[in-house]
């Protein structure tokens with residue numbers, strides 16, 4: 001039986017969410033749901049419920065999802081090797097067809113179904129829908145650590161978003177619909193491009209001038225040298241941590257995307273652990289938040 005103090009504690013928790021609900025009312029929040037944060041059914045349901053709750057609270061959520069591990073699994077089943085250069089999947093014609101099938105097909109519809117099961121109206125899209133995103137072939141270079149010579153990467157059909165049209169997203173923001181977007185986009189050259197989901201989410205958040213961009217990953221946020229969570233970072237502090245090597249590996253492009261999104265007008269970006277149930281809710285509607293907030 002619920003005692004009075006339990007009820008009071010519950011009421012106090014709900015009541016404490018009010019200023020946060022007011023702060024984000026009618027504001028757009030882009031949530032990047034990474035492939036590593038998926039996979040567990042319970043967590044998936046908790047994520048979908050958080051998105052449903054955001055929409056019901058008057059927030060305008062836009063979900064951009066990844067699916068790197070799921071693409072790797074499908075390629076493996078088909079006997080195709082996954083190859084990465086500079087953190088990006090080398091994508092030939094056959095691979096881009098599978099990437100589109102996995103991202104814009106199965107994963108996208110799985111997330112749509114989870115949100116719809118919570119009583120909401122999610123709609124699955126990719127950059128191709130409504131002329132939302134156009135991409136160009138990514139031009140990346142790496143410096144060989146031994147020879148110090150710069151080399152252009154041959155990534156095939158890996159794209160960078162170069163045009164984002166917010167017409168469809170603005171239309172959906174005024175509706176009951178929650179957009180769930182796969183990071184696949186066409187080029188003006190008629191090709192289909194595979195885009196890193198962090199990059200894609202950053203471009204969408206910048207185009208709609210989101211109040212928040214959340215990155216759900218597999219660590220609690222940006223960690224310091226002692227492995228302790230850093231609650232808040234300015235852009236210049238984040239740059240210093242990349243320079244001194246505290247931020248490394250996959251966290252570098254993620255933090256660089258955060259910095260770019262802020263420079264494009266996003267008010268705040270948060271990196272948080274998608275493996276914690278209800279991470280989105282805790283971040284958006286509680287005082288402490290849940291991960292690392294990066295601010296201008």
Ligand SMILES: Nc1ncnc2c1ncn2[C@@H]1O[C@H](COP(=O)(O)OP(=O)(O)O)[C@@H](O)[C@H]1O
Pocket residue numbers: 034035036037068198216217218219221222223224246247248249250251252254
């Ligand atoms: N300072 C740091 N704080 C947190 N994670 C870091 C840091 N430096 C490097 N990393 C690494 O970055 C990883 C997250 O990046 P990535 O694997 O690309 O995420 P995702 O697949 O979710 O996009 C972490 O699992 C961790 O190994």
Ligand SMILES: CC(=O)N[C@@H](CCC(=O)OP(=O)(O)O)C(=O)O
Pocket residue numbers: 033034035036065066067068069071087088089099158159183194195196197198
């Ligand atoms: C070009 C490139 O690397 N694209 C990624 C797209 C998916 C993605 O980014 O998924 P996560 O967020 O789960 O890593 C890929 O093919 O794996």
